[in-house]
Amino acid sequence: MSALQLISLFTALPLLNLISASPTIHHDEYRHPSNGICTDYTIKSEVTSNDFVWGLDHFNDNYDVAAFLFNNSRKDTFTTFQPFSGTKNVTKQFEVAATFCTPEEMKGGKEKTVLVATHGLGYDRRYWAPSYKPDEYSFVQYALANGYSIFYYDRLGTGKSQILSGYTNQASNQIEILSKMVQEIRKGMYTSTVKASKIVLVGHSFGSFISDAMVAQYPGLVEGVVLTGIGFAGLTDDAGPSSRWIPSAFASRIASTVSSAYRSLDSGYLSFGDVYAHIETFFHQPNYAVDVVEYAQAISQPFAIAEYLSLGRISLVAAEFKGPVFITSGQFDLIVCGGECKSTFANGTQKEKFPKARVLETYAHPGAGHGVNFGANATGFFGKTVEFLDKNF
Ligand SMILES: *[C@@H]1O[C@H](CO)[C@@H](O)[C@H](O)[C@H]1NC(C)=O
Ligand SMILES: *[C@@H]1O[C@H](CO)[C@@H](O)[C@H](O)[C@H]1NC(C)=O
Ligand SMILES: *[C@@H]1O[C@H](CO)[C@@H](O)[C@H](O)[C@H]1NC(C)=O
Ligand SMILES: *[C@@H]1O[C@H](CO)[C@@H](O)[C@H](O)[C@H]1NC(C)=O
Secondary structure (H helix, E strand, C coil): CCHHHHHCCCCCCCCCCCCCCCCCCCCCCCCCCCCEEEEEEEEEEEEEEEEEEECCCCCCCHHHHHHHHHHHHCCCHHHHCCCEEEEEEEEEEEEEEEEEEEECCCCCCHHHEEEEEECCCCCCHHHCCCCCCHHHHCHHHHHHHCCCEEEEECCCCCCCCCCCCCCCCCHHHHHHHHHHHHHHHHCCCCCCCCCCCEEEEEEECHHHHHHHHHHHHCCCCCCEEEEECCCCCCCCCCHHHHHHHHHHHCCCEEHHHHCHHHCCCCCCEEECCCHHHHHHHHCCCCCCCHHHHHHHHHHCCCEEHHHHHHHCCCCCCCCCCCCCEEEEEECCCHHHHCCCHHHHHHCCHHHHCCCCCCCEEEEEECCCCCCHHHCCCHHHHHHHHHHHHHHHC
């Protein structure tokens, strides 16, 4: 598939504090769900990854970002724009902040199936467990109520995890970190008293691409995969070319120039220009509540430019993965389906990524955009996921 499509992977965006005062937002709250027994972990991992090396000058200001957005959007970007100068193997130690929860109320041993959730660009682990209106929007709370255990973490460069330069933080190092954590979860290192019998990766957007790439590289590590906010549009689908415009639709700006909250991030981190850019790319009128989107904006996190650019350049074909795979997005996902997912799923191109999957199901959630967990009827979406898990694990 073309690099165009891959690039589309995008996920969330950063946001900033242009927020009005409506919901009471506790920026620091990574509150545990009320129906779980939860433990926080700080995980140190030394990993080696084959990283892309940034080949251009760093952005000095938003004029440079505007030039980048132009470079990235033009029709011949794949031949005219080479942001990386090559690759090299890098060994480094990283620190990741994570939470593991097991249900307070067990449901017939299902707690031994551990979901490992990786969020997308623009958010941190609170995408899965918002403290705002959790009954309606927390996937973690929903999964626990249905008996599953769940491990969720802040990807590098977000939340309470380690920050590194936005010119080096990318897919490769995050894939290696995820695979290492999964192997340690299997050994029981971050699952409190639970011994995992099955592990299922759950991703959103960039987190889905990372999860997919992990099983492409290491097909034997997990039993199943749930990918949300993802489309895998085929070559004849206009979603591919339109994805080049996504960073422009974010109105991407250097994060530290948008909010003082991001002053510790270097110029390789970009954020949404404003809440309306976030809405255009993540939500679909009338399928969202303004207070919830304001919360999403308030907790949003900048993304690394190397994360975005590395995505179109990694292998997503999980040729040897045999477990069940669920591929889903909102019906009106602009980022991965060019604004309309039913035709993207009707074409069946998802199968090219998982040719040996024992089960492969796709689902477009009615009315939703890319940020499904913060859209209307998020619990209807969680219900579809749990239905898939109950049937296959
Ligand atoms: C834009 O692309 C040109 C090459 O076409 C390159 O020389 C320039 O440095 C790029 N600028 C940015 C900010 O990406
Ligand atoms: C990087 O590591 C891979 C395997 O992990 C190896 O095949 C490759 O030769 C290494 N590249 C360099 C430049 O050392
Ligand atoms: C997939 O797209 C191709 C090219 O547009 C089209 O010919 C084909 O009928 C589509 N297949 C399905 C199942 O929609
Ligand atoms: C919510 O989503 C579920 C799953 O698709 C669906 O069955 C239900 O009708 C939806 N509810 C509303 C109010 O749209």
